[in-house]
Amino acid sequence: MGETQAAPEPWAEVPARLRARGLRWTPQRRTLLAVLAETRGHVTGAELVERCRTLDPATIPSTVYRTLDVLEDLGIVRHAHGLDGREEFHVLPAADHGHLSCSGCHGTWDVDADDAAALVAVLAERRGFRVDLSHLSVAGLCKGCASER
Amino acid sequence: MGETQAAPEPWAEVPARLRARGLRWTPQRRTLLAVLAETRGHVTGAELVERCRTLDPATIPSTVYRTLDVLEDLGIVRHAHGLDGREEFHVLPAADHGHLSCSGCHGTWDVDADDAAALVAVLAERRGFRVDLSHLSVAGLCKGCASER
């Protein structure tokens, strides 16, 4: 190969990784993977279903959600919940991180390990709690929205 | 009565506060308030609907949810989203606080302003973001579950 750089086509390895676990590579999974490969950042589940339907109108939502579960096991996607409780998926998260959501403009930003370090330390020390960064969700007002009020 | 201790019957004022805003005091709202008055800590929306039905089997879910919206405006309840994205309501929050959820045992704990102070400071300083504590949600493993693995 030699494609081994920052993001060396992780998609190409997915079928093999599935099979290595006794799982299967199906047309429906191929469709979802094709969609994910063109996606960056956050998407909602409904959006993914929608996009799969453009590739294959016969797409069934439950299949998409179940495949996403499998892919989450493989570490290909991550999910969290937005401000409204809707699912948000993350494609190929470079590093574990949480999310900042603005209730004014609905923008979202990442909270990296460094930002959260202090909170993680406090909770570990005071309660022995081990924080899972990927599921950290913080709401509030972003700089712009805060200054507007 | 004579139960007037820490929480001085805030419920008694609700009808007046509604009317002060031109809103109305209806039997359905009375039912929900009766349920909330006996509730402490967190409840899901579905649970509240359920409990209202025991008082009044004719309870309609949409009415409950709409009333909860109104009560949230009045500051009587607060909502957040649990690990699974389901709604969790908080009755009479003594102070703004976030939530810690254990993905092992599904227990939840409060994150008070003090716990979150460092995170709030970091986000304010680095991005000018104003955190809304009541919507802060942190997942991970509690002390017990973490030591089990």
Add this chain to the structure above:
DNA sequence: GATGCTATTGCAACATGCTGCAACAACTGC
């Protein structure tokens, strides 16, 4: 390339929550 094991699919039904709309009924004012 046929066979068998079993992961996966598709479907239907359910769970939770929101929304539009016509009918109803609290409150206000007379």
Add this chain to the structure above:
DNA sequence: GCAGTTGTTGCAGCATGTTGCAATAGCATC
């Protein structure tokens, strides 16, 4: 105490996900 105004209700339907189950179809093996 009656009538009008308009906030609320109940209902039906939608949106987003999840789950159970019978039928299908990958894939490993021969």
